[in-house]
Amino acid sequence: MKKDWRSTGLILGGVVLSAGFLAACSSDEEGNADGENSSGGEGMSGELEIQYFVGGYGDSWWKEVIGDFQEEYPDLTIVEHAGPNINEEMRSRWVSDDPPDVVYIDGAGSSETQMIEDGQLANMTELVEGMELEDGSPMLDNFIVDPDQHDGEIYSLPLVFDTWGTWYDKAWFESEGFEVPTDFDSFMDSMGNIQEEAGIDPFVTSGQHPYYFLRGVLYPAFAAAGGEELLASLIKGEEGAWTSDTTLEVMKKVEQMVEAGYFDSGLGALNHTQSQMNFLLHDNAFVPVGFWLPNEMANDTPEDFEFGFIPSPMQDAGENFAIVPDLRPLAIAENAENKEAAEAFVEFVFSREYAESFSEHTGAIMNVAGVDLSENENVPQYLKDANEMINDTEQVTIYQKPHPMSADLETPVGNELLSLMLGDSSAEEFVEAAEAAASQYRQ
Amino acid sequence: MVQSKKQKNLFLAFCLVPTFILFAIFTLYPLFSGLYYSFFDWSGSSSNSEFIGLDNYRRLISDAIIPQTIWHDYFLVITKVFGIMILAIFFAVALTQLKIKEAPFYRVVFFFPNIMSVVVIGILWTFIYNPSLGLVNSGLEFIGLESWTRPWLGDQDWALPSLVLPSVWAGIGLFMLLLIGGISNVSKSYYEAAEIDGANQWQQFWKITLPLVWPQIKISILYIVITTLNGSFIIVQIMTGGGPNNSTHVMGSYLYQQAFVQYNFGYGATIGVMILILSLLTVLILQFFMKREKVQY
Numbered sequence: 001m002k003k004d005w006r007s008t009g010l011i012l013g014g015v016v017l018s019a020g021f022l023a024a025c026s027s028d029e030e031g032n033a034d035g036e037n038s039s040g041g042e043g044m045s046g047e048l049e050i051q052y053f054v055g056g057y058g059d060s061w062w063k064e065v066i067g068d069f070q071e072e073y074p075d076l077t078i079v080e081h082a083g084p085n086i087n088e089e090m091r092s093r094w095v096s097d098d099p100p101d102v103v104y105i106d107g108a109g110s111s112e113t114q115m116i117e118d119g120q121l122a123n124m125t126e127l128v129e130g131m132e133l134e135d136g137s138p139m140l141d142n143f144i145v146d147p148d149q150h151d152g153e154i155y156s157l158p159l160v161f162d163t164w165g166t167w168y169d170k171a172w173f174e175s176e177g178f179e180v181p182t183d184f185d186s187f188m189d190s191m192g193n194i195q196e197e198a199g200i201d202p203f204v205t206s207g208q209h210p211y212y213f214l215r216g217v218l219y220p221a222f223a224a225a226g227g228e229e230l231l232a233s234l235i236k237g238e239e240g241a242w243t244s245d246t247t248l249e250v251m252k253k254v255e256q257m258v259e260a261g262y263f264d265s266g267l268g269a270l271n272h273t274q275s276q277m278n279f280l281l282h283d284n285a286f287v288p289v290g291f292w293l294p295n296e297m298a299n300d301t302p303e304d305f306e307f308g309f310i311p312s313p314m315q316d317a318g319e320n321f322a323i324v325p326d327l328r329p330l331a332i333a334e335n336a337e338n339k340e341a342a343e344a345f346v347e348f349v350f351s352r353e354y355a356e357s358f359s360e361h362t363g364a365i366m367n368v369a370g371v372d373l374s375e376n377e378n379v380p381q382y383l384k385d386a387n388e389m390i391n392d393t394e395q396v397t398i399y400q401k402p403h404p405m406s407a408d409l410e411t412p413v414g415n416e417l418l419s420l421m422l423g424d425s426s427a428e429e430f431v432e433a434a435e436a437a438a439s440q441y442r443q
Numbered sequence: 444m445v446q447s448k449k450q451k452n453l454f455l456a457f458c459l460v461p462t463f464i465l466f467a468i469f470t471l472y473p474l475f476s477g478l479y480y481s482f483f484d485w486s487g488s489s490s491n492s493e494f495i496g497l498d499n500y501r502r503l504i505s506d507a508i509i510p511q512t513i514w515h516d517y518f519l520v521i522t523k524v525f526g527i528m529i530l531a532i533f534f535a536v537a538l539t540q541l542k543i544k545e546a547p548f549y550r551v552v553f554f555f556p557n558i559m560s561v562v563v564i565g566i567l568w569t570f571i572y573n574p575s576l577g578l579v580n581s582g583l584e585f586i587g588l589e590s591w592t593r594p595w596l597g598d599q600d601w602a603l604p605s606l607v608l609p610s611v612w613a614g615i616g617l618f619m620l621l622l623i624g625g626i627s628n629v630s631k632s633y634y635e636a637a638e639i640d641g642a643n644q645w646q647q648f649w650k651i652t653l654p655l656v657w658p659q660i661k662i663s664i665l666y667i668v669i670t671t672l673n674g675s676f677i678i679v680q681i682m683t684g685g686g687p688n689n690s691t692h693v694m695g696s697y698l699y700q701q702a703f704v705q706y707n708f709g710y711g712a713t714i715g716v717m718i719l720i721l722s723l724l725t726v727l728i729l730q731f732f733m734k735r736e737k738v739q740y
Contacts, residue, residue, distance in 0.1 A: 088703075097490050111488075114706050118489030207597050208684045266574025268597025268687040274573070283575060407705045415688040422687060424599055 045075040048341040049100035051090050052082050053107035056292025057160070061354075061361035062104075069348050076341055085109075094120060099333035101342035104159065106328040112148075112156055113403055115331070121155040122332040127343050128154055133368070134351055142369045145325050148403055156329035157346065160358075161367040162290045163311075163325050163390070164216035170308035170382075172282060181313040184253055191262045194285045203257065204284035205421075206275045207268035210414035213421065214405075215326065216288030221250045221314030223399035224322035231324065235405045237438035242413075243431050251420070251427035253314060258423050268422050273297075280305060288312055290326060291364040294380060307382040310389070311396055320397040323390055327367060359383060412437035474719070480712040487708025499713040508689050508697060509714075513721070515603055516693045519610065520671045520725075524664055526611035527618055531663070534615065535622035536648060550623070554616035561613065561674075565681030568609040572596050572682075596683050599690045606691060610671075610678055618663045625656035661733045668729060672722045694718045 052062055059082055070078050081090055081100055087109030093099055099120065105112045115121050128147065131139035140146075144161050147154045166181075173180060178194055181187035191202040205213045223231045226246040233241035241247065257263060264284055267275065272289075276297050279287040287293075294307045301307075311321035330349065332342045355366035360378040365371075365387070373379045373387055390396050405413075416433040419425040425433070446454075481499050485492035503509060534553055538546045556564060571578045574594035583591045595605040633651050642650065653660075676695025679685060685692035685700060692700070694714060702711025 091488055094488055095490060109703065111706060114486055114488060118486055118491050120489050207687055210686075266594035266597050268599070268602075269569075269572065269574055269594045269683075270597065271684075278575065408707070411700065411705055415686065418686060419599070419688045422597070422599065424688070 044073045044341050044344060046338045046341065047077045047079060048102070048338050048345060049079045049081065050102045050104075050345065051086055051100040052080070052104035053086055053110065054082050054084055055107050056290075056296035057362035057364060058295060061358050064357060064361070065349055065354055069345055072348070073341070073344070094333075097335050099335055101336035101338050102330065102332055102345055104328065104330050105156065106160070111404070111407065112329055112331070113406060116150055116155050120334055122334045122336065122339070123153050123155060124157060124332060124346075125154045127332075127346065128157060131347050131350060133370075134353065139350055144365070144367050144369050145327055145400060147329075148327075156331035157350065158327035158367045159330040159349070160328035161325055161365045162292065162328065163323050164212075164219070164288060164290045165309050165323070165386070166217070166286050166288050166312045167279065167293055168286055168308045168310070169282070169305050171304055171306040172285075173308065178285065180308065180310060183317045183319065184314050185317050187313040188256065188260070188262075191257070191286070192260065195260075195262065198282070198285070200283055200285065201262060201264040202285045203262045204264040204267055204270070204275045204278050204287050206270050206272040207418055207421070208271040210418045210421070211410055212272060212275075212288060214410065214414055214417060215324075216290070217312045217314060218250065218254075218417075219324040219401065220312045220322040220399075221253065222247065223324050224315035224319060224397075225250050228399050228401075231399060232402045235401055235403070235409075237406075237409045237441045239439070239442070240435070242434040242438055248427060248431050250314065251430055254420060255427040258421060263421050263423075268418060291383070291386070292362070294382060295363045307380075309382050309386040321389075321395055323396055323398045324401055325398065406441065409437060409441040412440070477712045477715045477719075480709055481716050483709040483712075485709040486706040487702055487711070488706060492709070495709070499710050502710060503713050503717060508692065509694075509717075511689060512692045512694045512697045515691060516672055516675060516695075516721075518603060519607065519675050519693065520668050522604075522607045523610050523614060523671050524667050526607060527614040527667055528660065528663060530611065531615050531618035531622055532653075532660070534619045535626055536652060538619075539623055539626045540644070540652075550620070553619050556613045557616040559613070561677045562681055564609055564613050565678050569596065569682050572605060597687055599687050602683055602687060602691045606675075606678055606682060609682070610675065613678075614667065618667070621659050621663055622656055625659035626652060629655045657735060661735075664733065665726060665729060668725055669722060672718065672725065694721075 050066065052059070054062075062080075062082065066078055066080060070076065079100075083089070084107065087107055090100065091109070094115075105115065112121075124147075128139055133139060133142050143158065145158055147157050168178075168180065172178070176197065178197075179186060179190040181190045194200065194202040205216070219231060222234055226244075230241070230244070230246055234247065264270070264275075264278065270278070273296075275284075276287060276289065276293060277300060278284050280297060280301055291309075294301070311323045313321065315322055330346060332339065332346065336342045350368060352368055352371050355368035355371045356373070356376065358364070358366040359371070359373055360376065363380045363383050365373075365383070373384055390398070413434045416425070416430050416437070419433075420427065420430040480492075482494060482496060483492040484495045484498070534549070537543065538549055543549070570576070572595040574580060574592075574597065577595075579595060580592040583589065593601060596602050629652065633655075634647055637647050637651060673695065675693045676699065679691055679693050679696040680699060683691040685696045689697075695718065698711045698714040698718070701707045701714060
């Protein structure tokens, strides 16, 4: 089902706290968070273990929320397990059935699908049905994208609303007169123009992680061409999906980009940071990444660089841009030792106040509707622009995928995709190889 | 004083039991648990697992990537053995026989990569190979060989050969020291006698040095083979992650990908069993081929 983001009431809803107040929201002042949506677990005690991955979004938002929660429940001992490798570090705890209570599932080494299949996550259906936002409206009516359901039950709540798209340097494009693409044809024209005038390969992505291109460019391309049905059948690896005519048409577009020499010739060697660095240095003009890009590269961004974001322009002329949201969920472990505190924490986190502060801290969006970012000075301009564009139903259509693609399918498909991007195979060879990978995956 | 049999046994037990216990905990237990898990369908991230008999082994046989990974491993073994041994012998002979004044300095320089972590070496060489900023391509451009530049680690044909250079560079020092030790033990009188007989440096090397340091060479080769089969994983994982399109995956990195990226821990354990068997076979075969009478003059 296509979801109109605007209809969820993201725009101009909720209370806008003054920018000055939030900017000064140091730990000393965190007591201002009133926790009015907490479940009233007064006197809650014991230990609450929270596992969260720290990647492109940083950890400042988590520190703020956990600090506030600690003030709300001073008798509770909160233990944070956080870092860029936390999924690996905590693996032995999960294997030995001694998991933390709350887990934010994101980053390498984590898989929501796998955790649900392994029965590691608690059923949150009842909890979420009883949850309310600050204004008393039911939480279930206020997700931008609804939680995934497995056999009708909810095991995780989508916390971060991220989406992949194509980035460019707005300031550079304006000064050089490069065109910002609006569909695939204009994308090709723009890349041709940049190649000629700037003398660079206009498009870069990470060859070491081909899923950046798969999720960032191909998912929207498949969605635009064949809707959610095609996208779902490809992600599930259904028979004939990868060799379908529509899929081949999309892959032919990629082949066109390869033949025109628009892909960076060295992309096969690049990891994601190197590809992003090349982009910042104007060695390339376009890179497909999620909303976390500006935050992740904050220390390396040249001063005059202005991030511009468009949904990846792979659709035919006259059609809407396609967006496929990528959600990062929060969940409670089935074997949590302090389920009461874990539930209270989940309820505490899902609020408009923290949604707004999430955008300020991370430059991305939390999956709560009715949060107005347009007047907030602490929210970066690219996010406001992107937000506005994504909400314009005349321009953009949002498609949902059923669940993330399994690593067992994504890995071989990504490998074949890289061969195509390097010009070592054709679109036809790619779809055949991907179909074979899907058939292997189905077994 | 004659030791009683009991005392002797007690002494033996005192020496052997603690070692055996440590060996059992740190070697035998992981070995057998790896073997055990290879019969299970287990994601490796939960306590759920299902016994599936030999299914993982059937999958191993039909997996098209496995033969590639084996070939890549042996490619690295062969190139590393030749690369490291030729250079290590050359440097060892040069530093001991040619009476270079700065020999101690060169010893330190050549040994330096050995005290660096392989991870650091991998990252360092990733920068050296960087398609746009790297030393290799810049150097080629500088000497007018633009047509030779390429994204070394991002090219399906060149990525694997590109891994050989850092591996060799990182390995020379240790074996050079080992050989220097061997050469230093060769009595000077042999060389003097050979010189009187009119043997040139080259003949001295082939007839005296090489036969007398053969035990060190043999150990070095075995050591390179074993560490490559078990450890080339690190340099692959850091520099290419097995890509592009599996063109650099060695058995170890493929094991890692299956066990920790694709959540097929049971299958990963099966690959581990395969690595063990292949390493054992290789070492046995090498022992057989390198059997050579100890030379004494």
